[in-house]
Amino acid sequence: MDGGGRSLGARALLSLISVGAMSRGDLGERLGLSPATTTRTVRPLIEAGLIEEQPPVEVGGPGRPTRLLAVAPNSATVAGIKLTADRLYAVLTDPLGEVLIDDSLPLIETDAESVTSLIASVVMRLAERSGRRPDAIGISLGAAVVGRRTVVVAAFLGWRDVPLAAMITEATGLPCAVANDVRAFAYAEAWFGAGRGKSPFALVTLGAGIGCGIVVGGEILSGAKGAAGSVGHLPVDPTGPSCEIGHPGCARALASTAGILRASAEHLGCAVEELSLERLLSPGMRRGSGVDDVLRRAALAAGRVVGTLIAYVDPELVVVSGEGIALVEAYRETFEKEVDGLRHWAAAPVPVLLRPFEFDEWARGAAALALEQWTVVAGDR
Numbered sequence: 371m372d373g374g375g376r377s378l379g380a381r382a383l384l385s386l387i388s389v390g391a392m393s394r395g396d397l398g399e400r401l402g403l404s405p406a407t408t409t410r411t412v413r414p415l416i417e418a419g420l421i422e423e424q425p426p427v428e429v430g431g432p433g434r435p436t437r438l439l440a441v442a443p444n445s446a447t448v449a450g451i452k453l454t455a456d457r458l459y460a461v462l463t464d465p466l467g468e469v470l471i472d473d474s475l476p477l478i479e480t481d482a483e484s485v486t487s488l489i490a491s492v493v494m495r496l497a498e499r500s501g502r503r504p505d506a507i508g509i510s511l512g513a514a515v516v517g518r519r520t521v522v523v524a525a526f527l528g529w530r531d532v533p534l535a536a537m538i539t540e541a542t543g544l545p546c547a548v549a550n551d552v553r554a555f556a557y558a559e560a561w562f563g564a565g566r567g568k569s570p571f572a573l574v575t576l577g578a579g580i581g582c583g584i585v586v587g588g589e590i591l592s593g594a595k596g597a598a599g600s601v602g603h604l605p606v607d608p609t610g611p612s613c614e615i616g617h618p619g620c621a622r623a624l625a626s627t628a629g630i631l632r633a634s635a636e637h638l639g640c641a642v643e644e645l646s647l648e649r650l651l652s653p654g655m656r657r658g659s660g661v662d663d664v665l666r667r668a669a670l671a672a673g674r675v676v677g678t679l680i681a682y683v684d685p686e687l688v689v690v691s692g693e694g695i696a697l698v699e700a701y702r703e704t705f706e707k708e709v710d711g712l713r714h715w716a717a718a719p720v721p722v723l724l725r726p727f728e729f730d731e732w733a734r735g736a737a738a739l740a741l742e743q744w745t746v747v748a749g750d751r
């Protein structure tokens with residue numbers, strides 16, 4: 371979190387993006403400002419067309435009708451880029467998180483220079499096609515990132531200590547922010563999805579990896595070295611199979627897509643390549659030798675990750691997403707029993723929402739990062 375270093379204007383914009391439209395009074399209270407300072411902060415932003423006053427709302431009772439402040443949908447355009455090992459996904463969105471245009475391209479050269487120039491050309495092409503020039507770029511990838519700027523390690527690209535944000539800014543002239551993909555996704559879900567207004571809010575993703583993002587008061591918890599939420603290798607069941615780096619029965623070994631496919635292939639005596647999660651979840655396959663056990667154990671591992679997270683954070687809401695939610699849907703009872711079994715006897719149950727997953731969400735998460743970056747520049751007027 372770096373909320374302390376932001377200007378008042380940036381904080382006002384970020385609040386209106388992450389919480390939605392609100393009255394001057396509510397905004398001032400949220401930012402801890404007097405009515406006079408709130409007015410002084412907001413006025414230049416209204417004059418610049420970044421914030422607009424919505425038509426008056428009758429609140430009932432005595433007093434003037436309230437006019438809510440909101441970020442103007444046309445005030446900014448941001449680009450969000452999600453990098454995978456072999457593909458790049460890109461979107462342009464407005465400040466309300468609405469996707470204006472999208473694209474995806476194969477990632478052939480994966481060195482940092484080639485990826486930088488590919489991102490620059492994709493962003494330029496989207497700008498031409500949409501007629502909207504982006505104000506900032508956000509990039510998300512399955513990696514630890516420090517200070518929204520430097521990719522510490524991205525094993526799938528062979529990167530170490532890559533100053534990606536600076537490279538993109540040099541190539542495009544635009545401000546850029548980089549973050550771990552799950553953290554960025556959590557942002558988008560907290561600002562534009564089911565997590566809006568919930569604090570703390572937690573997102574758990576199940577798929578190629580297992581990760582989580584925690585958002586407190588509209589701000590994501592990144593951790594000191596960018597690794598907060600790296601729960602994938604936590605031990606779940608020491609009698610389980612090992613992950614690719616040798617942990618017996620870690621969450622990733624049991625509940626990642628690759629882990630599930632590997633264990634199922636062993637039971638079925640076939641090649642991993644012949645299987646998919648979707649195929650394994652079909653009723654015919656689930657009756658097959660050992661597949662049901664593998665899937666049930668995976669759902670239990672997912673439940674243990676979510677239940678443990680709840681015990682530490684006590685969030686208002688947990689959203690579970692990623693391609694692995696099909697597994698949780700199919701074994702909902704196993705999953706829920708595990709989550710509930712980890713609940714402290716005096717703690718109230720926390721709602722867990724399964725969110726259908728579309729791959730675009732990753733890029734939209736990256737766009738949320740770009741929006742955060744935009745508020746820093748735009749709010750400084």
Ligand SMILES: [Zn+2]
Binds near residue numbers: 616620622
């Ligand atoms: Zn592991």
